[in-house]
Amino acid sequence: MNDAEFDPIIDTTRRAEIVTLLKRAILTGRLEPGQKLNELRISEQMRVSRAPLREAMRELVQEGILTSIPYAGTFVIEVTAKDIEEAYSLNQVLDEFAIERTWPNRTEQFYAELDRRHHAVKQATLEIDTTRQIETALQLHGLIHEWADHALLLDAWQRLTSRLQMYFALHQRARNEPVPSVDVHEEYVHLLKGTDMKAAQRHAREHIALDFEELVAFARSLEQRSIGRKASTGRNRTKYKNPDQDN
Amino acid sequence: MNDAEFDPIIDTTRRAEIVTLLKRAILTGRLEPGQKLNELRISEQMRVSRAPLREAMRELVQEGILTSIPYAGTFVIEVTAKDIEEAYSLNQVLDEFAIERTWPNRTEQFYAELDRRHHAVKQATLEIDTTRQIETALQLHGLIHEWADHALLLDAWQRLTSRLQMYFALHQRARNEPVPSVDVHEEYVHLLKGTDMKAAQRHAREHIALDFEELVAFARSLEQRSIGRKASTGRNRTKYKNPDQDN
DNA sequence: GAAAATCAGATTGTCGACAATATTGCAATA
DNA sequence: TATTGCAATATTGTCGACAATCTGATTTTC
DSSP: OOOOOOOOOOOOOHHHHHHHHHHHHHHTTSSOTTOEEOHHHHHHHHTOOHHHHHHHHHHHHHHTSEEEETTTEEEEOOOOHHHHHHHHHHHHHHHHHHHHHHGGGOOHHHHHHHHHHHHHHHHHTTSSOHHHHHHHHHHHHHHHHHTTOOHHHHHHHHHHHHHHHHHHHHHHHHHOSOOOOOOOOHHHHHHHHSSOHHHHHHHHHHHHHTTHHHHHHHHHHHHHHSOSOOOOSSSOOOOOOOOOOOO | OOOOOOOOOOOOOHHHHHHHHHHHHHHTTSSOTTOEEOHHHHHHHHTOOHHHHHHHHHHHHHHTSEEEETTTEEEEOOOOHHHHHHHHHHHHHHHHHHHHHHGGGOOHHHHHHHHHHHHHHHHHTTSSOHHHHHHHHHHHHHHHHHTTOOHHHHHHHHHHHHHHHHHHHHHHHHHOSOOOOOOOOHHHHHHHHSSOHHHHHHHHHHHHHTTHHHHHHHHHHHHHHSOSOOOOSSSOOOOOOOOOOOO
């Protein structure tokens, strides 16, 4: 047989759709850090029962963007300066590793995709939708992780991406002004096409450090208005006072 | 107020207990790779309803040791040579980073804990229980991640640990003979107490590479008897034929 | 006889209701 | 007045039942 190749069809279970919806709400900042997710209310709004909603929330807890306290509730994670510093430092390490693993895998198709995503970033800077700008930039950076042929690395990076996307969204949401529309990826893309791997790795480190300081400063300012709150992935017991409010 | 500090009390929800039970069964190899988890059967054996069981399984799917295919079932992940190679290479990267971050945090308490865990490893080599040997060794290695003061790193490493523990357990289970009772951690512990960070990092790399080859070879032999099976974290649709059997 | 259609059986996904637990407000008490 | 005890309420955790889907065998059709 000479069949054309088909992608597997999307699985349509309520749980999966709920995950998508919740994740989007969190990563765009529509659900704020520390906010409690009221199961009954959300399930009614989505017109589903609590069972698939709870399962979806379990996934997001394990994914690290929600935090759950038994019999108290499930909350959007808080954002501290330390969290951001951690995300960035780990990202540096993973990026360096990803470049190393991707380096021998760079094909024509890789370069094409690199250009395509770079173009998407430049295109997005023209639009008003800041969320789209963040998405495209992260997708460009994700390329080296996708081509590293390393499922665990990709997994770890996608987890990080969630947080980074959330941080960026919060940041932009706070200052409420369009991001500078200069393209800072020109050099990055160029180095990824070159022959000097170390140089590419070095640039990844330094470039990432760019808006890092600004984000941390932002996080510090956030911490002023939310102090004394703490929660982990199900071990602690400190409760929140934050009222929940959707839309 | 001059209150004494208290740790939060442990949360007891069925879901959490189920997670513990399932995880142990998987990591010790009592549930074999590829095996299907029948919800009804397990829920009856544990005397719980399917709701908390399913939520627990969702967590483990996201944790990466189970894989779910909608309307088909949830399975223990397969173990391929590539998986093991990935786990080890990523572990090297994370170890190096962990040592870097832990290095300035080394206190007397750190050294004491280091010795304690090292002692536990040596103690375990005397026992027959191989699972315990694996556990203690991984706990010794986990120290640098716990002291790195880096929640994301610790999280990533714990995810890895699950897989490593599973791999080791399968390996030992297969050859069914006690592990060599020589202590290979002497040098590692010594370097962690020293002043040459680079040397410690280098040793971590090389030492880890030790039993790596053996594990990969083992995985290759495993792949003979289970070919053509594939599944991802909920995107694919290929189904298994593996019958499920508990105990 | 082979391919397609159909039909039971089993298993997963979802639902609504109930049980367990936490929170809040108020009264009681020192 | 501050603290403790106790309803009343709200929310999470769990249960049993039903609906949707898959699997495999059987029947039907060509």
